[in-house]
Each structure stands twice: as structure tokens, then as C-alpha cells.
Amino acid sequence: MTDAMLLGGVEAGGTKFICAVGKHPAEIIERASIATTTPDETLGAVCDFFSSMSETHGPLKAIGVGAFGPVDLSQRSKTYGQILSTPKAKWRNADILTPLRLRMGGSLSLDTDVNCALLGEARYGAGEGEKNIAYVTIGTGVGAGLMINGDIVHGESHPELGHMFVPKHPIDADFAGVCDYHRDRCVEGLASGPAIMARHGVKADEIPEEDPVWRAVAYYISILCMNVFLCVSPAKIILGGGVMQRSHLFDMIRHAFAESLNDYYGARSFRSLDEFIVPARLGGNAGVVGAMTMAAERTSL
Ligand code: ADP
Ligand code: ZN
DSSP states (O other): OOTTOEEEEEEEOSSEEEEEEESBTTBOSEEEEEEOOOHHHHHHHHHHHHHHHHHHHOOEEEEEEEEOSSBOOOTTSTTTTBBOSOSOGGGTTOBSSHHHHHHHOSEEEEEEHHHHHHHHHHHHSTTTTOSSEEEEEESSSEEEEEEETTEEOOTTSOOOGGGOBOOOOGGGTTOOOOBTTTBTSBHHHHHSHHHHHHHHSSOGGGSOTTOTHHHHHHHHHHHHHHHHHHHHOOSEEEEESGGGGOTHHHHHHHHHHHHHHTTOOSSOOOSOHHHHEEEOSSGGGHHHHHHHHHHHHSOOO
16 A cells, blocks of 8 residues: 555445545544435445545545445355345345446445444454454444454354344343344344333433343343353454443443353453453444455455
């Protein structure tokens, strides 16, 4: 990468697309937030942003895109780069790479929004210096990404750990859950922002810390953390997303994690739970920083 070359990053979300450019992934020069309307309109505005950035700051070397999903990441697939079964009808089967490729050319890379946030946190945030990390976001949905030995886990496409099934907490016996696919069986159905709101009709940021709902939410997140720990032995589990703004949850999650494991730490990969289950550091920029990191690190597709 020469000094003059710009990197572009896009965090393509269901409500907004955040775009940024920088000459280093962690140093954003300019950033824009574009409403998610129709694919033509939104992707057109994204291209306009990058065109104007390259006029001002010099040519773009590469653009990384972190997309909401499920998105087809299998390069052998005919639907590579398409958003698959989203409830957002206008975006179903939308191809988010081709419009960028046609207008911007150059090198494009694609991953999920969660994997991009994981990469950003791993390189420049709470996971700096670590090679084995899990990143979990608890927001409108629940998503998680894994980095093992420095590589992001993809499998055939990408993991969907937010839909991991968890046992119901006793205080939640009558709660029906909100996952479109699994109702009250999975973490997203029980612990996402909309799931928290569905219990009382009050937004997650307005529910007091003493409310019993937090015990249940912390329990579900702790089970997800425990299963990730048992499967892949990460050095850290980083928790981000809107719901994790409620910082009282961290100790509740650590406590529930320790209780569920019942001292069975096996080949324990952490010194203390405070350093093992940690808050994300990059906040709302994790996705774009990760997308720019991917643009810098991955070769042309
Ligand atoms: P998204 O998942 O849509 O990308 P966020 O990670 O910000 O965006 O998550 C939005 C969800 O997080 C909403 O359901 C909202 O109620 C919840 N949320 C946002 N801020 C807070 C907060 N301070 N406390 C608790 N919940 C919050
Ligand atoms: Zn589910």
C-alpha cells in the first residue's frame, strides 16, 4: 500500500450503511451514514460517497464490505455476494457487490458485518494482540464471529451462533420469544434488544438494572459464551452491540458463566473472567474499521 492509496470500508446494515475511508484501517478520514432504502438507491449513494472521496483524497486501493445477512460468502456459489433470506423484502437476493464492482472497479472483499466487527476489534480494539477471539454482538439481532489462530472462521459460508439453542431460564417460563425461526429456543429469540422489549413493552435502555429480565438475559448470553469457550477455547470473548451498553450486564454474565461451568475450566485459556469476557472498544466503528482492515489484508476477489 502506498501512502497515497485510500482504503474504503462499508458496514451494510438493515437500517443504515456506514461508509468510511482512511489510509490506515484505524484512522478514519471521512465517514458517512446512508439510510438503507432500496438496493439501487442505497448502493448508488455508497458509490457516490466513494467517488467523491477518491476525488478529494486520491485513488481507492480496495473496498471491504461487511454485510447484514445471511449473505452468501461462498465464492463458488451462483449467488455469491447476495443477501439471502432477509425479512427486508427489497433486499432479498440483492447483489451488493456487483454495483460497487461496476462503478468502483478495483479490489472488493466481502464478509458479514459481525465478522468485520470481529476483525476490527481483533486488530485495533479489545482483542488487540490476540489470535483466538470470539466477538458477540447483542443488538437488534444476536451474532457472533470466531477468530482462530488469526483466521476468521467461515466454514462453507459463515457461522450463525446467535441462533444457538439455550435452556430457558425459570423466570422466563411464559415468554414466547421473538426469533422468527426459533421463537424462544435461541439466544436471539430471548436476549436480543427486541426480545428484551417484548417482555415489558419498554426499550432495553429504559429497563432498570434491578429488573429480573437482566438475570435471564445475562444467563442466555453466558450460555452462548460457555458453549463458545467449550468449542474453541478463545483467549477473550468480546461483547458489543446496543444491549451491551448496559454495563451492569458484564458482571452478571461473568457470574452466570462461572456458575454454569461450575469450576470446570478444563484447559483454561484465561487468567481472570474480568479479562476473559470484555466489552468491545471500537463501538459503532468496529464494522467499518474491520471492513477497511479486510480491504487492506485480503487480495482481490
Ligand atoms: P443493530 O443491531 O441494529 O446494528 P445496535 O447494536 O445498536 O444496532 O442494537 C440496537 C438494539 O440495541 C435495539 O434493540 C435497542 O433497543 C438496543 N439498545 C441500544 N442502545 C441500548 C442501551 N443503551 N441499552 C440497552 N439496549 C440498547
Ligand atoms: Zn433463532
